[in-house]
Amino acid sequence: MKNLMTWAVALTTVTVGFTSCGVDMPHPTDSSFETMTVKKSDIELPYKFSARMKGQNDVTVTPQVSGQLMKICVTEGQQVKKGQALFIIDSRNAQLELEAAQANLQAALAQENSAKLEYESNKNLFDKKIVSSYMLTNSENQYKQAQASVAQARASVNRAKVNLGFCTITANVSGIIGEIPVRVGDQVSPMTQLTMLSGNTTMYAEFSVTEAVVESMVQQGMKADEVDDYIAKLPAATFIMKNGTEYPHKGRVVSLTGVVNAETGSLTSKVSFPNPDGHLYSGIQGTIVMPFAEKGVIVVPQYAVVRLQDKAQVYKVKADSTATAVEVTTADTGNGKEFIVTSGLNEGDLIVTTGANNVMEGQKVLFPAGAKAEEKSEE
Numbered sequence: 001m002k003n004l005m006t007w008a009v010a011l012t013t014v015t016v017g018f019t020s021c022g023v024d025m026p027h028p029t030d031s032s033f034e035t036m037t038v039k040k041s042d043i044e045l046p047y048k049f050s051a052r053m054k055g056q057n058d059v060t061v062t063p064q065v066s067g068q069l070m071k072i073c074v075t076e077g078q079q080v081k082k083g084q085a086l087f088i089i090d091s092r093n094a095q096l097e098l099e100a101a102q103a104n105l106q107a108a109l110a111q112e113n114s115a116k117l118e119y120e121s122n123k124n125l126f127d128k129k130i131v132s133s134y135m136l137t138n139s140e141n142q143y144k145q146a147q148a149s150v151a152q153a154r155a156s157v158n159r160a161k162v163n164l165g166f167c168t169i170t171a172n173v174s175g176i177i178g179e180i181p182v183r184v185g186d187q188v189s190p191m192t193q194l195t196m197l198s199g200n201t202t203m204y205a206e207f208s209v210t211e212a213v214v215e216s217m218v219q220q221g222m223k224a225d226e227v228d229d230y231i232a233k234l235p236a237a238t239f240i241m242k243n244g245t246e247y248p249h250k251g252r253v254v255s256l257t258g259v260v261n262a263e264t265g266s267l268t269s270k271v272s273f274p275n276p277d278g279h280l281y282s283g284i285q286g287t288i289v290m291p292f293a294e295k296g297v298i299v300v301p302q303y304a305v306v307r308l309q310d311k312a313q314v315y316k317v318k319a320d321s322t323a324t325a326v327e328v329t330t331a332d333t334g335n336g337k338e339f340i341v342t343s344g345l346n347e348g349d350l351i352v353t354t355g356a357n358n359v360m361e362g363q364k365v366l367f368p369a370g371a372k373a374e375e376k377s378e379e
Contacts, residue, residue: 033365034354035317036304038345040296046334047290051207051239051271055282057173057199063089064166066189069182078177079278080197083170086177087194091167098160105153108146115139115146173199176278202272203280205239205251207288209267231256237271239280240287249274251288298341304353305330305339314345315352315359321366323352323359 071088074080122139125131178196182188236250251273271288273280305312305328312330315323328344345351352359359365 032367033352038349042295044291049207049288051205051288053284054204055198055200056202059197061194063188069186074177080171082174087169089167094164101156101160108149108153112146112150115143119143174201175199198282200275203275205271209269238289299338317350323365
């Protein structure tokens with residue numbers, strides 16, 4: 001305890017000594033805060049919408065003839081092109097049916113030729129008044145019947161050819177092969193689902209347009225026949241996947257429903273994306289980002305805005321260089337750096353930027369260099 005008192009007395013003595021010797025002790029120095037003059041400018045804002053991808057054509061693949069499945073030409077998840085063979089069904093019965101139809105056609109053609117000769121002969125004899133009109137009419141009817149038989153036989157041949165073609169099932173759109181629930185050797189029929197083919201050459205991202213955009217369109221007085229022109233002028237869209245990866249190809253808005261959903265107050269829209277590499281699949285979710293220009297708005301740095309619970313405020317610098325808090329309303333720019341001030345500030349106002357969180361109401365925030373020199377000389 002005695003040693004502690006000794007150290008305290010010594011410290012006091014040293015302090016008094018420095019003061020009596022005219023040595024200046026350190027004291028806080030006022031410094032100016034960074035400020036900016038508010039002005040209006042144009043800015044591009046990234047509007048974001050949650051979206052789900054859907055193939056341009058999702059087709060259920062089923063056979064059109066019955067038979068045994070002989071070959072599966074594709075695998076699940078494979079990218080295929082339009083016209084590519086997918087499945088092959090036993091074609092032996094179809095081939096036999098075609099051969100039989102062709103034979104029937106030859107017989108019908110022979111019968112037609114005989115009927116024609118008979119009709120022409122009777123016509124010649126009728127002209128010479130050798131045969132009656134009854135025989136001529138009868139032979140003419142037999143010739144027409146033979147012609148009808150030929151047409152029927154020819155249709156049977158064509159039908160048999162079509163059925164033979166159905167034994168090889170091809171892709172009617174380019175896309176991705178889904179699950180294949182059948183196996184080689186299975187007996188299939190038109191009721192059997194072989195797979196699902198998702199046409200993904202072009203993909204559609206479906207999303208709901210926010211109420212703010214709807215109101216903007218209404219305010220512009222857009223008519224129904226002007227929607228197409230409005231869509232054509234919309235900026236290109238970017239698709240951001242759930243893992244944050246940006247899809248390399250840009251998309252364009254292709255449709256905007258003309259009816260507002262009464263429950264959500266939104267419109268449904270589609271953005272078309274090219275999918276040349278097959279990287280987009282039906283059902284995947286992500287975010288559509290579209291840049292829209294905002295003209296003549298007040299933009300301030302985010303660090304100039306002080307958050308107090310549910311309110312936002314900035315410190316406005318008055319003529320006497322002191323700060324006063326002003327409540328403002330803001331909108332996010334989406335760039336993580338700035339806010340748009342929609343109310344509370346006017347063009348030409350001077351506000352504190354860097355250090356706004358440390359400012360107190362009525363505090364002096366500007367100290368001109370000349371004023372500092374005068375204060376120092378007075379001391």
